Amino acid sequence: xxxxxFYLILSALLFTIGVAGVLxxxxxxxxxxxxxxxxxxxxxxLVALSRHWGNFxxxxxxxxxxxxxxxxxxxxxxxxxxxxxxxxxTNIDEINLMKW
Amino acid sequence: MDWLNLVILPAIRVIIMIFVLxxxxxxxxxxxxxxxxxxxxxxxxxxxxxxxxxxxxxDGIKAIFKExxxxxxxxxxxxxxxxxxxxxxxxxxxxxxxIAKETPAIADVNIGFLWILAIAGVxxxxxxxxxxxxxxxxxxxxxxRSSAQMISYELPMGVFLASVLMLAxxxxxxxxxxxxxPWWEWIWLWAMFPFxxxxxxxxxxxxxxxxxxxxxELVAGYQTEYGGMKFSLFMIAEYINMITTxxxxxxxxxxxxxxxxxxxxxxxxxxxxxxxxxxxxxxxLFVWVRASIGRPxxxxxxxxxxxxxxxxxxxxxxxxxxxxxxxK
Amino acid sequence: MGFERFIKGATEIGKAMGVxxxxxxxxxxxxxxxxxxxxVYPRFRGKHELRRYENGMERCIGCMxxxxxxxxxxxxxxxxxxxxQNPTSPxxxxxxxxxxxxxxxxxxxxCEEACPTEAIVLGHDFAMxxxxxxxxxxxxxxxxxxxxxxxxxxxx
Amino acid sequence: MALPMLFFVLIGAISVAxxxxxxxxxxxxxxxxxxxxxxxxxxxxxxxxxxxxxxAIQVIIYAGGIVILILFxxxxxxxxxxxxxxxxxxxxxxxxxxxxxxxxxxxAFNFLNAFGEMDANAAALQGGAPKPVGLALFTKYILPxxxxxxxxxxxxxxxxxxxxxxxxxxx
Numbered sequence: 001x002x003x004x005x006f007y008l009i010l011s012a013l014l015f016t017i018g019v020a021g022v023l024x025x026x027x028x029x030x031x032x033x034x035x036x037x038x039x040x041x042x043x044x045x046l047v048a049l050s051r052h053w054g055n056f057x058x059x060x061x062x063x064x065x066x067x068x069x070x071x072x073x074x075x076x077x078x079x080x081x082x083x084x085x086x087x088x089x090t091n092i093d094e095i096n097l098m099k100w
Numbered sequence: 101m102d103w104l105n106l107v108i109l110p111a112i113r114v115i116i117m118i119f120v121l122x123x124x125x126x127x128x129x130x131x132x133x134x135x136x137x138x139x140x141x142x143x144x145x146x147x148x149x150x151x152x153x154x155x156x157x158x159d160g161i162k163a164i165f166k167e168x169x170x171x172x173x174x175x176x177x178x179x180x181x182x183x184x185x186x187x188x189x190x191x192x193x194x195x196x197x198x199i200a201k202e203t204p205a206i207a208d209v210n211i212g213f214l215w216i217l218a219i220a221g222v223x224x225x226x227x228x229x230x231x232x233x234x235x236x237x238x239x240x241x242x243x244x245r246s247s248a249q250m251i252s253y254e255l256p257m258g259v260f261l262a263s264v265l266m267l268a269x270x271x272x273x274x275x276x277x278x279x280x281x282p283w284w285e286w287i288w289l290w291a292m293f294p295f296x297x298x299x300x301x302x303x304x305x306x307x308x309x310x311x312x313x314x315x316x317e318l319v320a321g322y323q324t325e326y327g328g329m330k331f332s333l334f335m336i337a338e339y340i341n342m343i344t345t346x347x348x349x350x351x352x353x354x355x356x357x358x359x360x361x362x363x364x365x366x367x368x369x370x371x372x373x374x375x376x377x378x379x380x381x382x383x384x385l386f387v388w389v390r391a392s393i394g395r396p397x398x399x400x401x402x403x404x405x406x407x408x409x410x411x412x413x414x415x416x417x418x419x420x421x422x423x424x425x426x427x428k
Numbered sequence: 429m430g431f432e433r434f435i436k437g438a439t440e441i442g443k444a445m446g447v448x449x450x451x452x453x454x455x456x457x458x459x460x461x462x463x464x465x466x467x468v469y470p471r472f473r474g475k476h477e478l479r480r481y482e483n484g485m486e487r488c489i490g491c492m493x494x495x496x497x498x499x500x501x502x503x504x505x506x507x508x509x510x511x512x513q514n515p516t517s518p519x520x521x522x523x524x525x526x527x528x529x530x531x532x533x534x535x536x537x538x539c540e541e542a543c544p545t546e547a548i549v550l551g552h553d554f555a556m557x558x559x560x561x562x563x564x565x566x567x568x569x570x571x572x573x574x575x576x577x578x579x580x581x582x583x584x
Numbered sequence: 585m586a587l588p589m590l591f592f593v594l595i596g597a598i599s600v601a602x603x604x605x606x607x608x609x610x611x612x613x614x615x616x617x618x619x620x621x622x623x624x625x626x627x628x629x630x631x632x633x634x635x636x637x638x639x640a641i642q643v644i645i646y647a648g649g650i651v652i653l654i655l656f657x658x659x660x661x662x663x664x665x666x667x668x669x670x671x672x673x674x675x676x677x678x679x680x681x682x683x684x685x686x687x688x689x690x691x692a693f694n695f696l697n698a699f700g701e702m703d704a705n706a707a708a709l710q711g712g713a714p715k716p717v718g719l720a721l722f723t724k725y726i727l728p729x730x731x732x733x734x735x736x737x738x739x740x741x742x743x744x745x746x747x748x749x750x751x752x753x754x755x
Contacts, residue, residue, distance in 0.1 A: 002588055002589055002592045002632070005695040005696060005698065006592060006596075007592075007629070007633070008691075008695040009691070009692050009695050009696075010596045010599065010600070010629075012687075012688055012691040012692060012695070013600055013603075013688065014599065014600065014603050014622070015688075016684045016685070016687065016688040017600070017603040017604060017606075017607055018603065018607075019680065019684045019687075020607055020680070020681055020684055021606060021607035023680035023681065023684075024607070024680075024681070025607065027612060029612045029615075029654065029657065029658060029661075030606070030607075030609075030612060030615050032654070033606050033615050033616065033619045033654065034606060034607060036619060036646075036650065037603055037606055037619065037622065040622065040623065040626055040646070043626070043642075044626055044629060044630075047629075047630055047633050047635050047638060048633055050633075050635070051633040051634055051635070056716060056717060056720045059635060059637070059638055059717050059720075060717070060720055060721060060725050060728075062635075062638055063638070063641065063717070063721065064728055064732055066641060066642070066645050066646070067732040067735070067736060068732065068735065069645070069646075069650065070645055070649060070650065070736065070739075071735050071736050071738075071739030072739075073649075073650045073653055073654070074653070074739045074740065074742075074743040075739050075742050075743055075746070077653055077654065077657045077743070077747075078742065078743040078744075078745075078746035078747040079746055080657060080661075081657060081660065081661070081746075081747055082746045082747065084661050090661060103587070106587060135452075137456070138452050138456065139448050139451055139452050140451070141451055141454050141455075141456050141457050141458075142456050142457075142458050143456045143458045143460075175611070175613075178613065178614075178617070181617075209636065210636065210713045210714070211636045211637060211639075211640045211713075211714060214637065214640035214641070214644065214714070215640060217640070217644055217648075218640050218643035218644045218647070218648060219643075220648075221643065221644050221647060221648020221649065221652075222643065222647050222648055224652065225620070225652070228652070228655055228659075229613075229617075229655075232613060232655075232659060240659065244656070244659060247652065247656070251652065254648075271713075271714050388445060388448065388449070389445070391448045392441075392444040392445040392447070392448040393441060393444055393445070408434075
């Protein structure tokens with residue numbers, strides 16, 4: 001069997017890549033995808049720990065996170081489209097109306 | 101031993117299944133052309149071999165030897181991935197379908213229904229990516245149409261499947277077929293069959309819901325920039341999808357490999373043939389509908405699923421839940 | 429109202445499918461063309477032929493009326509005086525060369541109308557495909573010895 | 585190496601490569617496809633972790649819903665390569681990267697010693713079949729399920745309102 005800490009390290013790796021993406025990319029869509037990446041790495045942790053301790057709580061958590069992620073995607077993409085209609089860009093550096 | 105059980109034996113089953121499916125898809129084209137021409141008082145293909153039985157082989161040879169053209173302006177990797185992504189889900193969905201007594205095609209997983217739903221969900225990738233990577237407005241519009249249509253019809257289909265699930269009480273398709281059902285359950289299921297069939301028609305992009313590939317408005321939609329074997333892969337995917345969905349319908353609504361009234365239930369070898377007969381009848385239904393009914397407009401198509409099929413499916417699921425509580 | 433529309437639509441679809449099912453039981457009306465010829469009408473205008481009299485003399489007297497009548501200029505006739513000892517046609521002159529360019533011909537039948545001796549007629553052969561543009565120019569030997577066309581003439 | 589370990593390493597490597605692809609692609613569509621690959625590999629990993637139901641749900645929700653939605657939005661907006669000119673070069677990104685690396689190494693260091701071999705508790709999970717998960721969801725956790733339902737409804741309405749073209753008053 002694969003020990004649990006392998007899964008945890010993989011999940012940490014994915015999370016870090018997601019963080020790096022959020023910090024370095026400028027395209028709002030890609031930042032969005034990186035956020036999804038981070039959510040998924042957390043899901044992996046929960047499932048792995050659920051397997052480790054042998055109970056279902058982790059599965060329930062993951063289920064809830066997925067539902068919330070679906071809602072988040074719907075809202076986030078709607079915001080993105082509305083913003084695009086307003087400013088014709090998805091570059092977050094140019095979305096700076098509130099900075100003035 | 102590990103390797104034998106985990107890798108080699110499944111691999112052999114997979115290879116046999118793929119071979120059967122590809123041959124089946126090739127001969128489905130023959131079946132469809134023959135039938136549709138009889139509907140139109142023609143003969144259909146009858147030159148290559150007796151009754152035109154070698155026609156699929158001839159078509160295949162022709163497609164393979166056509167020049168492979170990749171347009172300059174396309175996104176090459178995704179362009180080449182498109183047909184593959186259209187074909188793979190169509191084959192993969194077969195893994196959970198029972199073909200004989202206690203014999204699923206690949207594996208008896210206890211999430212059979214979810215597997216079908218999941219694969220149906222990723223089926224639209226091939227089309228949408230093909231349309232986008234072609235870098236062509238017609239293709240993109242066709243792809244958007246097709247994926248919007250598939251996603252929309254997936255909803256009532258999923259709700260209908262959930263109702264079936266409630267009646268069956270198990271996610272496993274093997275158990276669904278195996279367990280006996282009371283007569284009212286059959287009648288209740290068959291009442292839903294026409295609507296489920298409409299969803300399936302839209303999911304497989306078959307006539308009369310073949311709007312994604314309308315020749316007259318969108319120049320064959322997402323397929324515009326594809327030729328030769330890549331185009332054939334789309335067609336093969338469509339035909340395998342027809343076979344697959346027919347098999348799913350045969351499994352859910354008509355008892356899969358079982359003969360009616362429990363005749364000869366223990367003859368395992370009969371299973372695949374009974375299933376084949378049922379699938380052929382359902383495929384006949386596909387062709388019959390194609391020969392009879394004209395194509396609706398796109399807005400009609402969409403309002404039909406959102407304003408009619410989805411509420412209907414929800415009501416159906418509600419009543420099914422009540423029935424399940426009452427009688428089970 | 430919606431329910432009525434639904435019933436109406438369902439019956440319409442049922443009707444349509446009934447119609448197609450009725451046609452499924454009919455025998456196909458297809459003609460298997462190359463093996464089973466399609467009948468043509470007796471006055472069908474196909475490939476040209478030059479005719480002879482019963483005694484083997486050519487009917488064409490080289491008058492070039494057909495050339496004049498041809499709306500597309502597809503016919504070329506070069507007339508010459510008959511050899512009195514060994515005439516090829518009953519008249520004074522005969523056609524030394526007689527060529528028809530099938531690529532230009534529109535099969536109107538005006539040459540047939542114009543011919544005083546009924547020498548040129550349009551036959552029934554319609555399978556005139558060829559591999560070579562040159563071969564579309566019919567020369568006199570071809571016109572005089574037309575092949576037996578693979579057509580069935582239907583009664584008028 | 586044992587077969588499960590080999591499988592894990594293979595799938596994990598694909599997953600990490602896909603994640604790097606999400607961050608590194610120039611085209612948003614490529615990013616979305618890498619994201620899809622990552623989600624599918626995670627579903628496979630869930631199966632190895634005795635969570636069949638979650639694996640199926642992962643594919644249905646993420647691959648069948650979210651990535652398709654993202655692709656739709658990319659196609660609606662047109663996928664220009666926007667990252668071309670970064671107007672204000674900021675040092676925060678690099679600092680973040682450094683801190684992220686630090687965090688990763690810290691986590692890895694911790695995990696290497698903790699959570700060794702898995703318990704033999706696999707039987708309690710019943711292969712992650714839908715039935716026990718569903719039972720837990722609809723008995724013990726019924727309130728969160730209902731709340732998630734409300735959340736989804738609110739999100740639906742909110743997305744509907746925001747996704748419309750901005751009315752004249754706003755612009």
